Amino acid sequence: MTQVKEKKVGTKNQLKRNDRFWLGVFIIPNLFMYTLFILIPSAVGVLLSFCEWNILGPIKWVGLENYRRLFTDELIMPAFGRSLQYLAYGVLPTVFGGFLLAVLLNWKVKGIGVFRAMFFLPLTVSSAVAGISWSSIFNPEAGWINLLLKKFGITGPEWLSSFTWALPSVTIIVIWLSLPLVIILYLAGLQRISPEIMEAAALDGANVWQRIWGIVFPCVASTTTLVVVIEILAFLGSPFEISLLMVQGGPLDATTSLAYYAYKVAFEQFEIGYASAVVMAQFFVFLGVALIVLRIRKSIKARG
């Protein structure tokens, strides 16, 4: 395509220099900003993970020392475990729940637009607004969940102020914030299934539940892969913001994920080098989990 275009536009040779000038005007501001604020920070982040620096003093190259420290740091293993817990509790419910809701909402019926919009709403609120509205749900005494549990004779936990329940509570809020995107992606995926497949499915006698998982779900496999990767990123990143806003990592670090721990090391202990190594560790967790997901996807595909 490039060759063909070159001939069409580039016939007037004297325009060439002019072309290049405008090419520069169009591309360079973008590349400059992108390099300065994305590429350089990323590279700096990698390099700093091999250094020791407290922002004020000089930068000292320490080689793999920060990475060695990762293995002896008593605080990092719990943070690592909590990041995995966020992933374990969050990703699958969001993906499967979002899929089922999309199937339910994929219906041309009067008023469906209103209900779809209701499911999209959490997308529009900031974490701060989500924090305020969920505080009234999770309040230990007057919160709506515990009031409901009381009706069934159950004394609910203290949710965000309980060491055991704080992490699941934060996870629930992140699921709530993440579901709209998943529903939208699956709704788009469902539109692309051919009507013939759906008609064939209707004829083969299986019940709705079997048809949803046996026929519809495999048809949106590419959407599922995308959604799983997006949600892994979401559950590695977003709990940090919610936890920071609602419980500041507590109670007793119970909601401090790897991302939050890195933030603390950087901005409370001012150990920029070590914080960068923690961030790299988080990146490798993502890479590892994503590779496992893609491997599973591949083996499912291979089986047909």
Place this chain on the structure above:
Amino acid sequence: MANGVLFTQKRSVNTIRYSVIVLLALLFTFPLLYLVSGSLMTLNEVTVYPPKLLPTTINLQNYVDAMQVMTPRIFGNTLFFTFGILILQLIISFSAGFALAKMPFKYAATVVGLFAIPVFLPTNVSIIPLYLVTYKLHLLDTWGGMILPIVGSTAFGTLLFRQFLVNFPDNLVDAARIDGASWPRVLFQVVLPLARPPIASYAAVTFLTAWNMYIWPLMVGHTDNLKVATVQLAPLIAGGTGFYGKIPPNVTYAAALLSALPVTLFFLWAQRWFINAIAGTGNDS
């Protein structure tokens, strides 16, 4: 997929399905519905035990009080922050997307590849070094430091616009070029008017993201004249303690809703563009 294909056409099944949707929608939006309800209650109503679902009278005084939290200044700051990011990023992303799609040059593929890198990076990975770069540029506590580093994440917009413009008819561009139109003229008068769909999609996503951004403005904008809505609201969150600060919960709810109102209304109005932007990402995967 028509409605009757997956689920049976029977009226009873449809009634059940409809009821399930209504019930789940109400349950799902309950935290926000209660926020609305609570924001209209008096202080007695909102703190009474057991709590009430609905206010007895509509009490709009809370919204007047909430203006002390969500001051015009805070709104102005949030608007400036959001539109600063939106406009600057749109200009540089659109022009680069255009150049990558319609101005063939040797390294186009390399540049496109460069923009695909952040897809693999979790959002918070570069926030520490990004802060350090901003610090070294002496941009902390300035509007430049708030806005410019975020403008730098041009990958999404550039790739979105490039994708759209690759499919844009070449002959329209060529015809204008042969007529002697300069490149900026082609960009502004030929391509831009026909590129409204991706611009709308891009604007919808960016508006939402920027308006709701918290950690970056928290780290960079310490001074009052840089405070955006999320940073102003954060200390009002009851969180684990269940206790609110100096500001009573009903006023806090009203302030939260005031901060969310512009973006929620905008979303309901621009929903289609927003969904197109997201759905497009899944298309060619």
